Amino acid sequence: MTVTSVVKDPEALTMTVTAEYDVTADRAWRLWGDPRQLERWWGPPMFPATFVDHDLVVGGRATYYMTGPEGDRFPGYWDVLESEPPRLLVVHDGFLGDDGAPNDDMPRTVMRVEIADRPGGGVECTIASQFASAEAMQQLIAMGMEEGLRLAMGQIDAILAGTA
């Protein structure tokens, strides 16, 4: 796997990553289309994701929660805006409240996934995250820091476990 580009545009509030994989488009789509596959990569190592619902048709919804090291849960959802397997998936990615309904106080992002065949074989996956507003970004900054801290803690734990 090679990350071929990362484009950050603060004015447009978007971040786009592109990576190449030496597999078919159908195989790459299964990373998203099969909830058991998704669970193996969506959450950071210390915060594995469990998908409860997973209906990737236009108008469908996927729901999931990530479980922290202390058993605390962070529920989220995708509302599917566009779905053209194995090429395109566009969702609203947001947070769920304790009642299981979308928490509108929390910012949501638009996530766009495109899978294209490469001329020499394999696929190029492009994933774009777009934030709704600067205010939504501001709210997410604090959470991003928290996530960054968790990731750092997870890495430190992993290093310690590896040298023990």
Added chain:
Amino acid sequence: MVVDQLSDADVDRLFHALADATRRDIVRRVLVGDESVSGLARHYPMSVTAVQKHVAVLEEAGLVERRRQGREQRVSGRPDALHRAHELLDAVEDLWRGRLERMADVLAADEAHRPHDHPNRTRGERP
């Protein structure tokens, strides 16, 4: 929070400041808008003095700044919005780089489970 521009001591202070749930919550609130210390204290089951100590730790780490306004101390987040936007996008980048790597791991692990599809591949390379 551009980590590679900070000294080890700065990073220690930053991580220490962010390692507490109340302090993370204070940062989240003051990034959205200024708050007084007494206003912040109303959100937590602790004294104004205890909240003041948390704010001092955050200020030390450069995450917030305090200024006196009349009899009140106002707390605001730092730094400017565009810089924060860069930071957030950096955090989002890290998140996605992690995911892209884990995707590659999933693909590689599945391939290793099906050695018959790849007769020329050396086996036993999985970690």
